Amino acid sequence: MTRIDTSVDVMLRVNGSVRRLRLDTRVTLLDALRDELDLTGTKKGCDQGACGACTVLLDGKRVLSCLTLTAQCDGRDVTTIEGLAPDGRLHPVQEAFIRHDGFQCGYCTTGQIMSAVALLQEGRAGSDEEIREFMSGNLCRCGAYPNIVAAIRDVAGRGTE
Numbered sequence: 046m047t048r049i050d051t052s053v054d055v056m057l058r059v060n061g062s063v064r065r066l067r068l069d070t071r072v073t074l075l076d077a078l079r080d081e082l083d084l085t086g087t088k089k090g091c092d093q094g095a096c097g098a099c100t101v102l103l104d105g106k107r108v109l110s111c112l113t114l115t116a117q118c119d120g121r122d123v124t125t126i127e128g129l130a131p132d133g134r135l136h137p138v139q140e141a142f143i144r145h146d147g148f149q150c151g152y153c154t155t156g157q158i159m160s161a162v163a164l165l166q167e168g169r170a171g172s173d174e175e176i177r178e179f180m181s182g183n184l185c186r187c188g189a190y191p192n193i194v195a196a197i198r199d200v201a202g203r204g205t206e
């Protein structure tokens with residue numbers, strides 16, 4: 046029986062570095078990041094688009110990496126949580142999550158932070174309702190929602206209310 050080779054060459058710019066991979070067309074961006082590139086800060090929760098734990102930025106826009114095929118990302122920019130603090134200095138959103146206790150177990154936290162970074166760039170933090178609406182795809186089983194909203198509100202410059 047002839048086996049059909051379904052692998053492709055893909056070039057990604059991950060956190061500013063060019064990474065070349067040869068992988069099966071069905072490999073998700075989440076699995077490529079974690080298993081091929083050893084960037085395990087991006088978490089696998091549901092693996093079916095329901096929890097937001099796997100959120101990364103693709104060309105600056107947030108995507109669920111468990112629903113994104115790596116082959117679709119050829120030539121594109123990917124930012125993961127590791128890319129927010131390249132020189133070891135925390136991103137302002139990371140600092141705010143610490144300041145406001147925006148996590149408990151931490152499993153959802155990297156996805157929450159990547160979504161928060163995008164939300165702030167999109168100018169969607171004008172009110173707590175808006176923050177809640179645009180963070181609604183990121184679930185937290187520990188129920189850290191009020192502190193997550195407080196952290197984002199703080200970075201948005203709306204104080205601690």
Ligand code: FES
Pocket residue numbers: 088089090091092093094095096097098099100109110111112
């Ligand atoms: S792991 Fe991707 S949405 Fe849950």
Ligand code: FES
Pocket residue numbers: 147148149150151152153154184185186187188189
């Ligand atoms: S901090 Fe535990 S799931 Fe969010």
